[in-house]
Amino acid sequence: MQYKWMDNVRKVEPYVAGEQPKNADVIKLNTNENPYPPAPEVRSIINGMDTDILRKYPDPTISDLVNALADYHGVGHDQVFAGVGSDDVLSVAFLTFFAGDKPIIFPDITYAFYPVWADVYRIPYGTAPVGADFRINAADYMKENGGIVIANPNAPTSIWEAVDFFEEILKNNPSSMVIVDEAYVDFSNGSVLPLLEKYDNLLIVRTYSKSRSMAGMRIGYAIGRPEAIAAMNDIKQSINSYTLTQIAIASGVASVNDEKYFALSCAKVVATRDKYDAVLRSIGFSGPKSQTNFLFFRHERVGGNEIFKRLREQNIFVRHFSKPAIDDYLRITIGTDEEMERLTQALKDIVK
Numbered sequence: 001m002q003y004k005w006m007d008n009v010r011k012v013e014p015y016v017a018g019e020q021p022k023n024a025d026v027i028k029l030n031t032n033e034n035p036y037p038p039a040p041e042v043r044s045i046i047n048g049m050d051t052d053i054l055r056k057y058p059d060p061t062i063s064d065l066v067n068a069l070a071d072y073h074g075v076g077h078d079q080v081f082a083g084v085g086s087d088d089v090l091s092v093a094f095l096t097f098f099a100g101d102k103p104i105i106f107p108d109i110t111y112a113f114y115p116v117w118a119d120v121y122r123i124p125y126g127t128a129p130v131g132a133d134f135r136i137n138a139a140d141y142m143k144e145n146g147g148i149v150i151a152n153p154n155a156p157t158s159i160w161e162a163v164d165f166f167e168e169i170l171k172n173n174p175s176s177m178v179i180v181d182e183a184y185v186d187f188s189n190g191s192v193l194p195l196l197e198k199y200d201n202l203l204i205v206r207t208y209s210k211s212r213s214m215a216g217m218r219i220g221y222a223i224g225r226p227e228a229i230a231a232m233n234d235i236k237q238s239i240n241s242y243t244l245t246q247i248a249i250a251s252g253v254a255s256v257n258d259e260k261y262f263a264l265s266c267a268k269v270v271a272t273r274d275k276y277d278a279v280l281r282s283i284g285f286s287g288p289k290s291q292t293n294f295l296f297f298r299h300e301r302v303g304g305n306e307i308f309k310r311l312r313e314q315n316i317f318v319r320h321f322s323k324p325a326i327d328d329y330l331r332i333t334i335g336t337d338e339e340m341e342r343l344t345q346a347l348k349d350i351v352k
């Protein structure tokens with residue numbers, strides 16, 4: 001139907017999230033969730049929750065979680081901003097820092113949400129092509145711009161760039177906020193966090209969805225200079241004051257407090273990743289050396305869409321992007337060893 005009010009609608013091409021099947025039999029390797037449960041204390045918090053506290057609004061400053069995360073990362077309590085998943089944090093960051101007239105820049109192959117936020121907030125943007133090996137070229141980020149956003153490790157390529165790479169970009173862009181989306185950093189060689197002392201134009205964004213096994217709780221956060229965090233809080237307080245629920249705040253603190261469980265759980269994912277990296281290469285797959293909880297691989301003979309469809313028939317879900325430069329590739333989340341073994345058996349049959 002065409003109604004008269006439709007001329008006043010803000011039109012946007014939305015981001016398409018990975019499928020969340022209702023069927024429990026699915027081997028779900030399509031949205032980079034963690035196959036292991038959250039820290040045991042998270043369960044205790046949820047089981048022991050006194051529902052009477054739900055009468056009240058949660059703390060709008062989210063201070064329990066913000067302080068716990070600041071202490072964990074060794075930064076000031078005024079240097080952390082928390083939000084409803086890192087998608088919320090990134091969205092607030094785009095709105096806060098990308099208000100200039102010059103186009104912002106991000107790689108042409110990266111998290112597909114960046115152009116969507118730019119469109120919905122009317123932020124001009126340009127993309128910089130990644131190389132044939134999918135590596136990001138730092139020189140592309142040295143021209144005039146209104147801001148920069150780079151995922152490190154990048155998605156869906158799984159490639160990590162070293163701290164020096166970001167130092168060069170930060171040094172050459174003092175008038176731009178440089179957002180480094182570290183959604184997968186806990187599976188990599190390390191964070192750009194040490195650069196925050198030297199560069200005031202750095203904002204690091206993190207999530208509980210991958211390494212902390214809490215995608216369903218919706219927790220993300222940013223680390224930056226106090227002035228940057230204050231600017232984000234001004235925007236947040238102008239849209240929705242109460243973002244994280246009481247349960248999210250308390251369970252987020254419980255996760256940060258169990259460093260040992262966290263380290264073990266990340267190490268398990270990394271060990272499985274490195275094992276199946278070799279297994280899949282031995283049956284004709286290739287791709288970058290992953291520093292994330294997924295593999296970005298293609299097969300030497302069988303196309304990406306073909307493998308994607310045939311896996312799906314067997315209730316094994318992986319992610320395939322129909323973008324020309326990467327449509328031979330599959331993004332395969334690292335599951336448990338059992339899930340990866342079943343995937344391998346299915347793939348052997350498909351590519352034989």
Ligand SMILES: *Cc1c(COP(=O)(O)O)cnc(C)c1O
Pocket residue numbers: 032084085086087088111151155181183206207208209215219220
């Ligand atoms: C998963 C992901 C996010 C979003 O994570 P949420 O915290 O679940 O919103 C952001 N950036 C990248 C690169 C991701 O892969």
